[in-house]
Amino acid sequence: MIALTQTTYMQESKVDLLGLMRSPGFVLPALLFPCAFYFFFGVVFKHDASGASTYLLVNYCIFGIMGPALFNFGVHVAQDRETGSLTLKRLSPMPPLAYVMAKSLSALCFSLLICSLLFGIALLGTDVTMSASQWLGLLGTALLGTLPFCGLGLWLGLKLSAKAAPAVVNLVYLAMAMCSGLWVPITLLPESMQTFAWLLPSYHLSQLALSVLSMHQGHPIGLHLIILSAFAIAFALLASHQWRKLY
Template sequence: MNTIDMTLPASRTPLRSYWLEAKYEFLRLLRTPMFSVPTLLFPTLFYVLFGVLMAGSRGGVAAAQYLLATYGVFGVMGAALFGFGVTVAIERQNGYLVLKRVLPMPPGAYLLAKMAMAMLFSAIISTLLAVLAFTLAGVELQPWQWATLLVVDVAGALPFCAMGLYIGSLVGGNGAPAVVNIVYLPMTFLSGLWMPLKMLPPVFAKIAVVWPAWHLGQLALKVVGHDAGRPVVMHLAVLAGITVVFFLLARRRLSR
């Protein structure tokens, strides 16, 4: 008796489906100037201005190290919040998510592709900043410090992916950029990513612990020796909690 081989060919395995979904999501946003240009250029241009040009006369290499860590977090936040918050809102508004649900694709491929996109953009931003810091600002770190900064930046995208996903599940495509900016820019400032919190009134340092950006910033600053001395476990726990809570909230919204 002849039997039918039900094994999927290698070109149609679920793993390949995840890979292709992530690949095309990254290429789509890379070829979208309104996303890719500010996402990649803003943190690098700001670092050149404040971490290289201005830090040379105000703090030197120490200031450049501080801003290398914090502008990396700043760039990661932008890639994750806009990559999820705005694109999910637009795709949900246009009915793209409904179409995705009826396509024969593995479950979770849509979200995993966007997470991979945000993490890849984060890796590019972190690498660009490291090159600028080393070549223009004279920052010299141990190999493990460069590698750890990259890991912190890439993994640190996840909490902000979750926050962006929740924003995208709440608001429409037209309002998403404004809502993301309302979350993104004040939290960046209040977390000490643009300037050390000691340069601001003491109240800002006291409330900084409520911002996930502050916790990620402290992990990055710990790598270069400029953090506030809080336990790493505390920062990791807060960021993990933020990730889980916002992903669950977004899942609940999107499943309706």
């Protein structure tokens, strides 16, 4: 029975990951947007400020990992609902958790690939210098940080129609990136936006990632960790409630 369950999880994960890799509409934006932005702003248009390329690398890693989590859940779950694929999976012997775990694993795989590409650009085209522990700390923070966005994406995917999902998820994705200081330093934003950023998981994840290099704003790391964990739990509960309403 345990072997059968493990096989089910592995097969579902394989199918979901292969499906994403065969979707140019998902793969190209997910990989190209953060890499292109970092290449232009971190390499081509280098800032004179010390550490600017490193700061941008951290924030574009966070920007990059948000995309696969939000879109694989937010858009594809909505599509699976309307096409009946999700209902078919629910009627099959497959555990419901296998569906969620498969999409989470796919998001993690793409996040790892995005971070690896960004690291490669930084090493080859900038003056970024970090210790091995800092590279690993940044990577680990970014990958673990996908979890709250998986929960948010799942909730949106269960809530929205297939037609509305792409627009709404894009709006949420870009708004969080802009208002969290991922594109420009948070200190350059108006004070009201800096206050609003505390309501966004992307801001707290960015601060956690920047703390690996001691480039954060100086607020307690534990506070960011608690708030981000609260976001992850809240989104998981919202998604679970919406799942039970639908099925």
